[in-house]
Amino acid sequence: MKKRILFIIILFLTAFGFQITTYAINQNQSVAIQNLLDEACKKSNTPGISVAIVSEKETSFFSSGYSNLDKKIPADEQTIFELASVSKAFTALGILKLEKQGMLSRTDKIQDYLPWLAFNYRGKSVDMNQLTINNFLNHTSGLTNRKHSATIPEGNSPNMLEKTVKNIKQADLAFLPRESHEYGTINYDILGLLIEVVSEKNYEEFMTSEILQPLNLKNTYVTSNEIKNSDSLSLGYRSFFFQPLHYEAPKFRGNTPAGYLLSNSKDLARWMSIQLNQTTDIPNVFTSLINESHQQKYAALLSKDMSYGVGWFMSTDGTIIFHPGRNPNFAADIHLFPKEKIGISLLANNANANPDLVLAIKSILDVDLKQSYSLSRIQQLDVSLTIVTIICSILFLITIGLNKKIRRNLSKSLLKQHLHFLSIMSLSLSVVLLIISIIVLVNHRHIFTWQPYSIATALVSSLLLFSTLFLLLIKENK
Incomplete structure (x- = not known):
């Protein structure tokens, strides 16, 4: 009898402990998160925000405001936003899949595939044998936002990706390859063109057929042209004298691999579950590829605590994997907490929105309910x-x-x-x-x-x- 009671107690404690570690969101936490999003919309002049939270136990969605102010269309988990630099992890996964298929290696020289690509440093030609695919994956190529983002041309024609990369040919690098790390969005445009050259498909076709469809990400798109219901796509906004104004930003189709994929919170919840190995209905190859993308082996060390690898910032102790993003009229963020098996994503239709909002939400999940919104820099x-x-x-x-x-x-x-x-x-x-x-x-x-x-x-x-x-x-x- 005593053994049976002890067994029941152990089962109870195990179940109770499981509930705590998997973050089942209670009513107080739900109210705190919703209040925080409402405050964020008001303080940041952001018309609409959508958040997804995944754990082993449940998936939750929270939204506030509107995807379209004029039509008063509410923002929700179905609303499609630009992903900004959150797009980079998708492009990086495309590179890893080509590597798995034996079509390239991250240690290959970029000139093996783009022989016309050449750079300078302080007026002298750079030895292109130094530049590998991995240097573009982890932003150690010498191409930086500070020095090279202005070269990205406007345009929406199918050849914009090639035009964007050819625009950077003979550019003067900010530093010699591998000598430093500095974030440069155009690195991933080069990777996008590399995907086209190696796969012999255009970037949009490859990403759709080889990444998005196999992962069953039905609401994630490479271009807005694919979206049939226009009302599902959020408008973008900018602040002007403390008011949000609809802003139709220029098209940078050549920058799509780095910052212009589109998705909604519903799909990002699935994307985060895939990253956390909580989804089983995907081809087996992706399980190993996702795990590979979180490894420090090829990452660039930014500090003793942080590195940048295959489309992700990563803490060196493996507790956090994340990537923020900002476009002219959208903001996005994904934070993964692998050891806790938690993922939080943020989508917003104003670049003013602070991606650190996800950390405040995480604090609420950790039962610190008194959170307030902080203005972004x-x-x-x-x-x-x-x-x-x-x-x-x-x-x-x-x-x-x-x-x-x-x-x-x-x-x-x-x-x-x-x-x-x-x-x-x-x-x-x-x-x-x-x-x-x-x-x-x-x-x-x-x-x-x-x-x-x-x-x-x-x-x-x-x-x-x-x-x-x-x-x-x-x-x-x-």
Whole structure:
């Protein structure tokens, strides 16, 4: 009898422990997550956010806001968003599948497949024997966002991938191959073209037939042209003076392998379950490929705690695998916690949305319910520069409209002091903003496509204010 009771107690404790480790979401946690998403939409000026959470025990979906503000179409797990750089893991899996089929090796030289591709470093030709496929997978090729993202051409024609890669031919690298690591989205465009050359299929066809269909990802697309129901595709938005405005971003079809696949939370839940080995209805080959993509063997070490490998950032202790993404009018993120068998994805239709929201959701799953939304760095910059724009505009209008009254009420010497002070301040602000623009922006297209409008409005308004004050100062000195 005692043995039977002991056995029952062990079964109970085992079952109870299983429930704790698999994160069955209770009512309080559901309310906390929903409140957090509602707060995130409001604070980030993001019309719609969709989140998926997977564990061994259950899959949960949470959404807030709209995929289309004008039509008031709610965002939910069926809403399709751009995946931004979350796309890279799909492209990397394509490379791994070709390797498994014996059609290439990650250690192969890139020139074995793209013999016309050549780079320079500080004006001298780079030894292309140094550049392997793996250097593009882990961003150690010397191609970086800082130096090379501006070369990605706009366009939606079928040949844009080849055109994008040929645009980078003879580029001057930021560093010699393998000497450093710096993230560069165009690395994955080169991998996309490599897939075309090796498979003898275009990238869209290969990814659909060799990756998406075998994995039964029915709501994941390589291009928006494949989506039959247009209302299922979320519109993209950008913030302008603290309001979300619909923004039809330029098409960069040549950048698809790096950042323009599309999917919804329902499919990302399945994608995360596949990554966590919780899905059994897939071809056996993918189980080994997924496990291979999480290995540190070919990854580039970023610090003692973090590395970048086959389309994923990875903690060196194996506790976190993740990738954030940001396009001109969308944001995305996936965080996997392999040891806890948890995955969380985020899709949003405004680039201002903070991908770190997934970490706040994870804290709620860890029973820390008091979470609040934090502004992303890009939104902090946007808010700051919008305030600068407003202040400079007000000062400009005051200077124009009230300068006669000001001159009557102030002595000439005091007026000059005020004008000197304001001129110096506005000039200093303009110089600072100009420096920010030079650092942040690669070319004029970048500011209107990828960066907050407020960079331009703050710069223009501060220069306008300085010019007006300077002219008044000259007038007073006559």
